Amino acid sequence: MPRLLGFALLLLALGLALYAAWSGWSAAGDVGIGAHGVVAMLLGAFFSLLLAGGLIALMLFSRRRGYDQAAADAMPPRRRRPPED
Incomplete structure (x- = not known):
């Protein structure tokens, strides 16, 4: 269960990052990138x-x-837990 929760949180963070990137790109409108911007990127x-x-x-x-x-x-040795069924 904790692994599934971690995976879900990572997907949520990815979704938020994509939303922020899309919002920023859309807010810029038709602003062009010059040659210096392309070289810098x-x-x-x-x-x-x-x-x-x-x-x-x-x-x-x-x-x-x-x-x-x-x-x-x-480091101390790890203790192994038996697999859960």
């Missing part, structure tokens, strides 16, 4: 993807080299 998207890829690469590098193992060893 493309550069922003490119560098956002570059940053995300770099952070994922660092995460994988750290995991493969074992830098995170000391933190994982310090």
